Amino acid sequence: MGRLKTERAYDVVLFGATGFVGTLTARYLAAHAPEGLRWALAGRSTGKLERLREQLAEDSGTSGPEVLRADAGDPASLRELARSTRVLATTVGPYLEYGEELVAACAEAGTDCLDLCGEAEFVDLVYVRYDARARETGARLVHSCGFDSVPHDLGAYFTVRQLPEGVPLRVDGYVRAEAMFSGGTLASALGQMARGPRMLAAARERGRHEPRLPGRRARAPLGAPRFAKEVGAWALPLPTIDAQVVRRSARALECYGPDFCYRHYAAVRTLPYALGGVAAAGALFTAAQLPPVRRRLSDRLAPGEGPDPERRARSWFTVRFVGEGGGRRVFTEVAGGDPGYGETAKMFAESALSLALDELPHTSGQVTTAEAMGDALIDRLRTAGITFRVAARR
Helix, strand or coil: CCCCCCCCCCEEEEEECHHHHHHEEEHHHHHCCCCCCCEEEEEHHHHHHHHHHHHHHHHCCCCCEEEEECCCCCHHHHHHHHHHHHEEEECCHHHHHHCCHHHHHHHHHHEEECCCCCCHHHHHHHHHHHHHHHHHCEEEEECEEEEEHHHHHHHHHHHHCCCCCCCEEEEEEEEECCCCCCCHHHHHHHHHCHHHHHHHHHHHHHHHCCCCCCEEECCCCCCEEEHHHHCEEEEECCCCCCCHHHHHHHHHHHHHHHEEEEEEEEECHHHHHHHHHHHHHHHHHHHHHCCCHHHHHHCCCCCCCCCCHHHHHEEEEEEEEEEEECCEEEEEEEHHHHHHHHHHHHHHHHHHHHHHHHCCCCCCCCCCCHHHHHHHHHHHHHHCEEEEEEECCC
């Protein structure tokens, strides 16, 4: 346990443990945390936390984790929570509404903070407001530690490691998935679609604060719809946070070469499905601009709700990468089961365990999973059943 600090009461605290993904994460930790890990469940309802703790204790045959009360609307309780642990993992979103005070508390306390955030505006605001303080205190602020954006960030990193060093590189990622949204994910996505101008303003403000890269370049252009022969599917550009996370890893790590480009796509097998996907995305975006319609859509699946175990068992994802550089071409793949819940809980829990337990490169401030954990997290996820493989080289 090389990075543990014994002066903290806990190694890992899970905040928002009684939500849908929070409960899955708590169950994963109870089943897979190493003996001696000091961890706790945190949230605003002590009764719900106690019931969850009892279930975990019964399932694992142990006394279960401890229970801590904290409320996203009570900054003092969040500061106390941050001071109690080495790593604070939060599922409480939407993060624009509930996340900033917790990040501020962690940055001040020197506590590693990780979340499941897919909200680009929130990530950019956190960088501008708290990156400098987190660097001073040694805190690592790691966003997007679930399906957004671990498979894409670590998959691009894994692909780059198969290519020559010191040359321009290009990596394209193609995502396929069969899964359902949870209520929290839907609410977050609809909120982001309704905040386009503010997202752009936050991105511009971040750009004014980010340091220059003398002699290097890292890009993540949106790309255009096309038929991608390399994967045998129609490629539709995905304007999600994933590509920006990959770009930030490329900015931070010199192994991505002097000129790196990443493009992010949804892979759709047939043209009718591709056209239907574009139409559905357009309709959802339009609906998100109308508050009454947005609220009605959110009410269809309330936060805290999600698919049942049978539906999750049928879900899966694959992300295929095509990397090129230095006269070489490599095809890689990251794949797993239910992306939004089972595998997200696994990725989230293993990220928290990696920050708490693994010998990692020295980093601080706002960092990505590839920058902060890289090979150590890939090894953990492989052991946990997520595939990282080289499919072909040319």
